[in-house]
Amino acid sequence: MQSLPAREVRKKGKETTMHHPDLIRHPDSCPALVLNADFTPLSYYPLSLWPWQTAVKAMFLDRVDVVAHYEREVRSPSARLQLPSVIALKQYVRPSAHPAFTRFNLFLRDRFICQYCGSPKDLTFDHIVPRAQGGRTTWENVATACSPCNLRKGGRTPREAGMRLMHTAHCPTTWELQEHGRSYPPNYLHETWRDWLYWDIELTP
Secondary structure, three states, X not given: OEEOOOOEEEEOOEEEEOOOOOOOOOHHHOOEEEEOOOOOEOOEOOEOEEOHHHHXXXXXXXXXXXXXXXXXEEEOOOOEEEEEEEEEEOOOOOOOOOOOOOHHHHHHHOOXXXXXXXXXXXXXXEEOOOHHHOOOOOHHHEEXXXXXXXXXXXXXXXXXXXXXXXXXXXXXXXXXXXXXXXXXXXXXXXXXXXXXXXXXXXXXX
């Protein structure tokens, strides 16, 4: 499919090209916000977005309902299509009770700060009970740490190193990570997405 050019309108006897922001946007910059069947985002952080090609394919396979559109259109020799900006799955996807144990999810659980000093810089992960002392790589024994604190602690427990964790390491729920993710809105939100997203940011009058 090809993208359509900007629309031309006549104003006061003169021909003027009026550009809606969507109309000058490349289709590859028009992802669709994906909602679950209950109209909540599949994920806040990272935000659940599909490329326009995936969203259009899901439309033709009748797997989603289109909730809102971009002004941008694409066309084929026989048809033109307004790109979806918000889609909702027709079949509810039940989230798992507990998320995968990954570095990203660990950092998200700990809100991207060192659990010893609160620094957000140069983050890695630390085995609270060192592996040399039998510590395992589990949610309950791994915490986010900055490299200086990790180096300072070395192969010791926090108590042996005279260091204290800000929070107890634990296995988070998927809901908990979603709530943490709401603290990190992306730099760009399309106007049609805002009714479906609720971020932990101060509202401006």
